[in-house]
Amino acid sequence: MLPPEPKKSSPAPPAGRGEAMPVLQRPVTSLRGVGAERAKQLARLDIHTVEDLLLHRPRRYEDRRHFRAIAELTRDEAATARGTIVAQGLKRFRGGAKSVFEFVLDDGTARLHCRWWNLPFMEKYFAVGDEVFVFGKLVETKPRTMDHPETEVIETGEESFIHINRLAPVYPLTEGLPQRWLRGLIWRTLEKFESQFVEPKPAPDSKTFPTRANAVRMIHFPEALADVEIARRRLALDEFVAWQCEMQLRRRNFEAKSRALPCGGDNRLMKPFLAGLGFKLTHAQTNVLREIRMDLGGQPSPGGFGSASAHPMRRLLQGDVGSGKTVVAACTALMALESGFTGALMAPTEILAEQHFRNFQKWFKPLGIKVQLQTGSHKPAGSRESRVESPSRHPPATLDSRPPTLFIGTHALLTSGFDLSKLGLVVIDEQHKFGVAQREQLVRKGNYPHLLVMTATPIPRTLGLTLYGDLDVSVIDEMPAGRGRVKTFVRAADKLPKVWEFIREKITAGRQAYVVYPRVEEQDTANDLKAVTREFENVRRSLAPFRVGLLHGRLPGREKEDVMAAFRANQIQALVATALIEVGLDVPNATVLLIENAERFGLAQLHQLRGRIGRGAHESFCILISSARTDEARERLRVLEETTDGFRIAEADLKLRGPGELLGQRQSGLPRFRFGNLTEDLDLIRRARELAAQTPGGVPEKI
Ligand code: ADP
Ligand code: MG
Numbered sequence: 001m002l003p004p005e006p007k008k009s010s011p012a013p014p015a016g017r018g019e020a021m022p023v024l025q026r027p028v029t030s031l032r033g034v035g036a037e038r039a040k041q042l043a044r045l046d047i048h049t050v051e052d053l054l055l056h057r058p059r060r061y062e063d064r065r066h067f068r069a070i071a072e073l074t075r076d077e078a079a080t081a082r083g084t085i086v087a088q089g090l091k092r093f094r095g096g097a098k099s100v101f102e103f104v105l106d107d108g109t110a111r112l113h114c115r116w117w118n119l120p121f122m123e124k125y126f127a128v129g130d131e132v133f134v135f136g137k138l139v140e141t142k143p144r145t146m147d148h149p150e151t152e153v154i155e156t157g158e159e160s161f162i163h164i165n166r167l168a169p170v171y172p173l174t175e176g177l178p179q180r181w182l183r184g185l186i187w188r189t190l191e192k193f194e195s196q197f198v199e200p201k202p203a204p205d206s207k208t209f210p211t212r213a214n215a216v217r218m219i220h221f222p223e224a225l226a227d228v229e230i231a232r233r234r235l236a237l238d239e240f241v242a243w244q245c246e247m248q249l250r251r252r253n254f255e256a257k258s259r260a261l262p263c264g265g266d267n268r269l270m271k272p273f274l275a276g277l278g279f280k281l282t283h284a285q286t287n288v289l290r291e292i293r294m295d296l297g298g299q300p301s302p303g304g305f306g307s308a309s310a311h312p313m314r315r316l317l318q319g320d321v322g323s324g325k326t327v328v329a330a331c332t333a334l335m336a337l338e339s340g341f342t343g344a345l346m347a348p349t350e351i352l353a354e355q356h357f358r359n360f361q362k363w364f365k366p367l368g369i370k371v372q373l374q375t376g377s378h379k380p381a382g383s384r385e386s387r388v389e390s391p392s393r394h395p396p397a398t399l400d401s402r403p404p405t406l407f408i409g410t411h412a413l414l415t416s417g418f419d420l421s422k423l424g425l426v427v428i429d430e431q432h433k434f435g436v437a438q439r440e441q442l443v444r445k446g447n448y449p450h451l452l453v454m455t456a457t458p459i460p461r462t463l464g465l466t467l468y469g470d471l472d473v474s475v476i477d478e479m480p481a482g483r484g485r486v487k488t489f490v491r492a493a494d495k496l497p498k499v500w501e502f503i504r505e506k507i508t509a510g511r512q513a514y515v516v517y518p519r520v521e522e523q524d525t526a527n528d529l530k531a532v533t534r535e536f537e538n539v540r541r542s543l544a545p546f547r548v549g550l551l552h553g554r555l556p557g558r559e560k561e562d563v564m565a566a567f568r569a570n571q572i573q574a575l576v577a578t579a580l581i582e583v584g585l586d587v588p589n590a591t592v593l594l595i596e597n598a599e600r601f602g603l604a605q606l607h608q609l610r611g612r613i614g615r616g617a618h619e620s621f622c623i624l625i626s627s628a629r630t631d632e633a634r635e636r637l638r639v640l641e642e643t644t645d646g647f648r649i650a651e652a653d654l655k656l657r658g659p660g661e662l663l664g665q666r667q668s669g670l671p672r673f674r675f676g677n678l679t680e681d682l683d684l685i686r687r688a689r690e691l692a693a694q695t696p697g698g699v700p701e702k703i
Helices: 036-044 050-054 120-125 179-196 212-220 225-257 270-276 283-296 325-338 350-367 436-444 461-467 493-508 526-543 557-568 603-610 631-642 646-663 682-693
Strands: 060-063 079-093 098-106 111-117 131-136 144-147 150-153 167-170 314-319 342-346 370-374 405-409 423-428 450-455 472-476 486-492 512-516 548-551 574-577 590-595 620-626
Touching: 050 179, 060 225, 079 111, 079 120, 098 120, 098 131, 131 144, 150 179, 167 179, 179 212, 212 225, 225 682, 270 325, 270 350, 283 314, 283 325, 283 450, 283 472, 314 325, 325 342, 325 350, 325 423, 325 450, 342 350, 350 370, 350 405, 350 557, 486 493, 486 631, 493 512, 493 526, 493 590, 493 620, 526 548, 526 574, 548 557, 590 603, 603 631, 603 646, 620 631, 631 646
Parallel strands: 111 144, 314 450, 314 472, 342 405, 342 423, 370 405, 423 450, 486 620, 512 574, 512 590, 548 574, 590 620
Antiparallel strands: 060 167, 079 098, 079 131, 098 111, 131 150
């Protein structure tokens, strides 16, 4: 998804009827020399309008003022050389099924053989006597040879100044689209329409940033390589501003349309709840609850968007694994319930929903609150498969004595028919596991309920500001006291016998263990299943006579539940599982986590998994078995040995794998930025927020 491009306006006087479409928005076919065929090729590069064309970002730049002598080309570094073709030919072999086309280039210092395998038509593009640029690395030095180099035949005469004797942009191409043609088109289009890129109001400060028009020119035809980054930063800033404006606009629309339901509560349930909880809330939890209460009570929140109108809460709660977000969710639900509304809590997996169900029942039943579970395996009372909170013991409430209700479930909640008229609060746990669309779907139910989304994936600040720009953010930055330490070790697979010995020791001492195998796909696949089932047998043998359970996504809901119940009750001492257990599970007696093939997980995910242990008072141990051959993969895992700080781990993960991987690009709802870099551009994102905030109406007047 692209960020909706900000509204452009041509410098032409007031809009009237029949005003021509702004030049930059016109289709590329409005340009001379672009016919239907070329337009089709450009469309494959996502270039549809004149503006798309002028924002097509060069892949690299070639310094065509200085060349590498062919005699000095190496195997290690790609470089550009320039020379004349002195011989060429096509050789066919295997009865014509295979071929190699080759030309020999001479620049006076040495000769270079350039080869293309099985692309016989290359022959058509070159002739002896042609002057050619080639870009690549040597694959052989005797004779000097390049395979499939990038090339461009030098044509002198008209427009040659665009292509030679300068830093020349090299663009991403598509089949049939020549580099030189595209460069020429962009040059001519810039000459004509560069001035159409007008400055927005407010404009970024002109000491730090070139104008947008200059930046567009510089990104294509820089005078010096350093100009490229200067131009990129300006164009990235504009992208971030557009995105922030979009989010602020969304936020303002929402605030204008919606009224907050009064859900502040009166403490009559909260007081007994906190008294019976068995522990005191941390300062961080208390502070967050204060912010939430202000939102629910309909007061503008400090650090919020500051609108005086009382709009529903839109809050992201960030807290590292084990920081105690569930209790915060419970307290928030109580506020809504005290106020006479119902609440809904959505979790990404059935076993997590079940765990919440059990906890909330334990907490809420004594308070006279009904808790209802709705997952794929559990349908609410009334439907035939219903098996909700043991109906035999708790007959469904009659209509007139309907107690305040909290609904808990998976995405199945989205399709359920629970009574929405009284829905006051939606809580989404582990929200990074849900798509933005799903979040919206649930929130749109009912009458603009308050929304609390919780995540333990510590989002690096760049991403947080970009992705959650329309949410207020609360952070739990403190762990409950009395937690045992978690020690982490990265080990090679040959250490496994010792590791099993260690785990047996811990189990003998009364503790429990998780053993995790990677899940490759989003869902457990048949192959994963085979692997994990086989390993299950191994683990059983390694840990006999202790009892071992198996948990994976393909088990029927009922069986998952039974396995979890047995593990919780320590009837099973070790649990072999896929990464299904990544989110949320809370069994404080489990203190050992063994992860095999750990290199196949992202760091953030490993950190989440590690959150399954260290939940009780005992010291815990996370053992990462790496079967990776490369040092690099093992080094990556060392970050986890060094720190338990989720933010540091997320930053490292973002650097290593990029935002798409970290968040799951499909789900993240992130726009595709052409110039913005979510790993590096924190300062620009901050600046963009300020600029967007100064932009009246949330839409930049001009960009
Ligand atoms: P997460 O933030 O990862 O969802 P949980 O809400 O599952 O963490 O909490 C982890 C464990 O810590 C639970 O057993 C919970 O009961 C306990 N806990 C939460 N808050 C506190 C606290 N203030 N003091 C002691 N234990 C707490
Ligand atoms: Mg949790």
